[in-house]
Amino acid sequence: MFDNLSDRLGDVFDRLRRHGALTEADVATAMREIRVALLEADVALPVVRDFVTAVREKALGQEVLRSVTPAQMVVKIVHDHLVEVLGGDEGTARVNGIDLNAPSPIVVMLVGLQGSGKTTTAAKIANRLKGQNRKKVLLASLDVQRPAAQEQLAILGRQIGVVSLPIAPGERPVAITRRTLQTGRTEGYDVVILDTAGRLHVNEELMLEVAAVREVAVPHETLLVADAMTGQDAVNVAKAFGERAGITGIVLTRVDGDSRGGAALSMRAITGKPIVLMGVGERIDAIEPFHAERIAGRILGMGDVVSLVEKAAETVDQEEAEKLAAKLEKGRFDLDDLAAQLRQIRRMGGMGGMLNLLPGIGKIKKQLDEANIDERIIKRQEAIISSMTKDERRNPKLLNGSRRRRIASGSGTSVQEINRLLKQYQDMADITKKMKKLGPKGLARHGLAGLLPGGLRH
Ligand SMILES: Nc1nc2c(ncn2[C@@H]2O[C@H](COP(=O)(O)OP(=O)(O)O)[C@@H](O)[C@H]2O)c(=O)[nH]1
Numbered sequence: 269m270f271d272n273l274s275d276r277l278g279d280v281f282d283r284l285r286r287h288g289a290l291t292e293a294d295v296a297t298a299m300r301e302i303r304v305a306l307l308e309a310d311v312a313l314p315v316v317r318d319f320v321t322a323v324r325e326k327a328l329g330q331e332v333l334r335s336v337t338p339a340q341m342v343v344k345i346v347h348d349h350l351v352e353v354l355g356g357d358e359g360t361a362r363v364n365g366i367d368l369n370a371p372s373p374i375v376v377m378l379v380g381l382q383g384s385g386k387t388t389t390a391a392k393i394a395n396r397l398k399g400q401n402r403k404k405v406l407l408a409s410l411d412v413q414r415p416a417a418q419e420q421l422a423i424l425g426r427q428i429g430v431v432s433l434p435i436a437p438g439e440r441p442v443a444i445t446r447r448t449l450q451t452g453r454t455e456g457y458d459v460v461i462l463d464t465a466g467r468l469h470v471n472e473e474l475m476l477e478v479a480a481v482r483e484v485a486v487p488h489e490t491l492l493v494a495d496a497m498t499g500q501d502a503v504n505v506a507k508a509f510g511e512r513a514g515i516t517g518i519v520l521t522r523v524d525g526d527s528r529g530g531a532a533l534s535m536r537a538i539t540g541k542p543i544v545l546m547g548v549g550e551r552i553d554a555i556e557p558f559h560a561e562r563i564a565g566r567i568l569g570m571g572d573v574v575s576l577v578e579k580a581a582e583t584v585d586q587e588e589a590e591k592l593a594a595k596l597e598k599g600r601f602d603l604d605d606l607a608a609q610l611r612q613i614r615r616m617g618g619m620g621g622m623l624n625l626l627p628g629i630g631k632i633k634k635q636l637d638e639a640n641i642d643e644r645i646i647k648r649q650e651a652i653i654s655s656m657t658k659d660e661r662r663n664p665k666l667l668n669g670s671r672r673r674r675i676a677s678g679s680g681t682s683v684q685e686i687n688r689l690l691k692q693y694q695d696m697a698d699i700t701k702k703m704k705k706l707g708p709k710g711l712a713r714h715g716l717a718g719l720l721p722g723g724l725r726h
């Protein structure tokens with residue numbers, strides 16, 4: 269997967285690398301080429317458009333770190349944005365693609381078109397949950413559409429030593445579902461996996477069947493199984509299922525045969541649902557959890573450049589802190605500054621220990637505690653801010669309802685989260701204004717000197 273896209277992007281960066289400093293024209297040319305590369309990789313048009321816009325915004329606003337070249341900087345920006353588009357680390361809370369944080373039996377329902385790989389995937393997931401996580405798994409086929417579909421699952425189950433629900437000829441999907449849940453409860457299964465029937469295309473009959481089964485099953489996970497090789501079609505299917513079937517995640521299959529990778533890049537952005545697993549072959553063990561970071565690395569093939577820039581970024585923490593201090597003194601504090609602070613907090617390993625270093629910060633501390641700040645939340649907040657345009661970051665007053673909705677879908681968050689972040693920002697901005705009034709001496713008198721970022725570091 270991604271071979272062609274990798275090559276194309278490699279060429280773009282090679283050309284950039286010859287320059288000493290990036291001009292606006294360089295960035296424009298690179299973005300044009302990245303756009304073509306993404307389109308050739310079959311990435312959906314709106315996703316390409318947003319991608320290019322976001323990267324251009326970041327590239328133009330970005331100061332080049334000491335000790336890296338501008339081109340390396342662009343590689344890093346493209347990498348980070350790829351990770352974001354692919355869903356960041358939202359999949360890491362899952363175990364083999366499944367969120368196991370629910371009472372047993374956890375119901376997992378697989379939906380998708382005929383031939384997308386549902387039955388194979390059901391067995392693959394069952395095999396991993398049993399082998400790696402010691403889960404007691406029950407498989408059940410609701411596929412009464414295709415002859416022998418139920419036998420297919422039973423055979424796979426026998427191969428991996430996982431029980432499948434005994435077949436009752438003539439039984440309808442909803443009745444099979446009831447019997448599966450009953451068996452799951454009475455026989456103490458941890459996870460039951462429902463393998464549903466597909467159709468050749470998304471149609472009303474399929475959606476009604478899925479809805480009827482969902483109503484009875486109340487699945488904890490509804491995973492769409494989609495064939496990566498069908499590219500844009502897979503994205504359209506995902507969109508339809510996302511709107512009608514309440515999917516919680518996506519399994520991309522036949523990734524082994526997909527050299528373009530466009531589906532992977534578009535899915536998360538268009539549906540807002542995470543890709544949780546990738547099927548990489550016909551064998552029962554040919555399935556992998558989806559790691560956005562790793563996939564982005566594979567697409568770019570420039571891990572060394574990315575880590576180089578990351579190292580360089582660490583060394584500018586101090587510079588950032590000093591700049592922020594200067595802004596605070598002038599009583600100016602925008603969302604770029606908040607993002608810089610969030611980054612620092614994350615690098616320093618979370619809020620926990622750090623807050624204790626700050627005297628006289630009771631109000632903020634309480635808010636942060638209430639907001640239950642942890643690393644994942646901070647990352648989401650960073651994602652929100654980086655989905656904003658430069659103007660919006662400078663001037664948060666621009667953020668009306670429709671902009672907030674756009675940012676929510678761009679960052680895979682919700683409008684409520686954005687509202688919370690802006691409230692937090694407003695509180696901080698208010699404090700900086702007060703600090704300005706107090707002046708440096710007043711700050712010291714109020715024991716607030718520690719609030720200045722220079723004071724965060726020891
Ligand atoms: N190469 C490859 N083949 C797969 C993958 N997943 C499923 N298949 C094959 O796709 C075909 C259809 O799979 P099946 O599970 O029956 O699809 P269903 O109709 O959605 O249940 C079978 O021949 C599978 O072996 C995959 O990740 N890679």
Ligand SMILES: [Mg+2]
Pocket residue numbers: 386387388411417463464
């Ligand atoms: Mg099947």
